[in-house]
Amino acid sequence: MLNKGCSEEELFTFFSQKKREDMDYNYILSSMCTIPHPVAVRAHCMFMETNLGDPGLFLGTASLEKLLIMRLGTLFHLPEAGGYATTGGTESNIQALRLAQVSKKEITYPNVVVPESAHFSFRKACDLLCLEMRTVPLGKDFRMDTGEAAEQIDKNTVCLVGIAGSTEYGMVDPIADLAKIADSHDVFFHVDAAFGGLVLPFLNHSKPFDFSLPGVTTIAVDPHKMGMSTIPAGCLLTRRPDMLNSLNIETPYLSVKQEYTLAGTRPGAPVVGALAVLDYLGVQGMRAIIAGCMKNTERLIAGMEIFGFPRAVTPDVNVATFTCREVPEPWKVSWTRHGHLRIVCMPHVHLDRIEAFLKDIGEMHA
Ligand code: 0PR
Numbered sequence: 354m355l356n357k358g359c360s361e362e363e364l365f366t367f368f369s370q371k372k373r374e375d376m377d378y379n380y381i382l383s384s385m386c387t388i389p390h391p392v393a394v395r396a397h398c399m400f401m402e403t404n405l406g407d408p409g410l411f412l413g414t415a416s417l418e419k420l421l422i423m424r425l426g427t428l429f430h431l432p433e434a435g436g437y438a439t440t441g442g443t444e445s446n447i448q449a450l451r452l453a454q455v456s457k458k459e460i461t462y463p464n465v466v467v468p469e470s471a472h473f474s475f476r477k478a479c480d481l482l483c484l485e486m487r488t489v490p491l492g493k494d495f496r497m498d499t500g501e502a503a504e505q506i507d508k509n510t511v512c513l514v515g516i517a518g519s520t521e522y523g524m525v526d527p528i529a530d531l532a533k534i535a536d537s538h539d540v541f542f543h544v545d546a547a548f549g550g551l552v553l554p555f556l557n558h559s560k561p562f563d564f565s566l567p568g569v570t571t572i573a574v575d576p577h578k579m580g581m582s583t584i585p586a587g588c589l590l591t592r593r594p595d596m597l598n599s600l601n602i603e604t605p606y607l608s609v610k611q612e613y614t615l616a617g618t619r620p621g622a623p624v625v626g627a628l629a630v631l632d633y634l635g636v637q638g639m640r641a642i643i644a645g646c647m648k649n650t651e652r653l654i655a656g657m658e659i660f661g662f663p664r665a666v667t668p669d670v671n672v673a674t675f676t677c678r679e680v681p682e683p684w685k686v687s688w689t690r691h692g693h694l695r696i697v698c699m700p701h702v703h704l705d706r707i708e709a710f711l712k713d714i715g716e717m718h719a
Contacts, residue, residue: 409608518549
């Protein structure tokens, strides 16, 4: 740390330089985050100093968090669902597994059953909670094999996990079948809809993945992905409104005497940002944006196949994957664990970006 400090001018000149080292979103095709919506930015700035970790001091912000949970609960066919705003999918997944574990405290060696496509946050959750992670292989369509899932469940299983919009291939597991399996074995069923939770409700022909299925216990959904909020904004939703109380610990000197969240100090700003986007756009506005992302995904797939780069699978959400070994600079793409090229058609990936990418890759492989 500098002894004397420095001028604001100097400081921000330095920051501007550093910011130029960041990638420009114009070329980012690999991210599940996006440029936040202007109303999210405005709300974020307005609520910058709020701390949901001491909700008694920020009653207005705390009630906006409740409103966000109600909006998402309604979208997932259960307006009275419980839940809270997390820092993202990782925290939501950790907390969901914690809930499942405390619901069956009597089990000495608990395990959870997850698809091979599960995000690596489940690895972290299992490490932290000392849970055995059982991995179920995927079928040819990159979806969890339900027969295998049923086989892996035993008397020590505390949770089955399904993915609604997988990170690498954008696939939705057979959630309805998995919900039935979980129900019949009396285990929790957590749906990781961190990405797909704000895509699937706005598509015309998507299958149910939410609380409309009786077996679904908890859902993770991230406004900082397809919800276009500022970072960090995730949400964990629970079927029973009081379910989170099983995680309560005493907080004697705060404005509230108990808390079930993982983080202590929690930013209100991105939470209000998330609510701002949903309320500003409404269902119609979200539908229009999601329809655009899906159309761009289809255009990308069609364009790539003309060049001889076949899709790995037809995705359920806006994540496209291809057999293709190389892409030109400065495009930033990612590669799946099976070596497929992966592109996420986020809201910032407009049609002109897709066309520019196709032109560049066509020239490179000409
Ligand atoms: N569940 C699913 C299905 C996810 O795709 C992700 C993250 C998570 C949980 C964890 O969410 P948090 O990262 O919010 O805790 N998916 C992206 C990924 O790992 C996150 C990401 C976003 C990575 C932008 C890179 C990036 O540039 O690919």
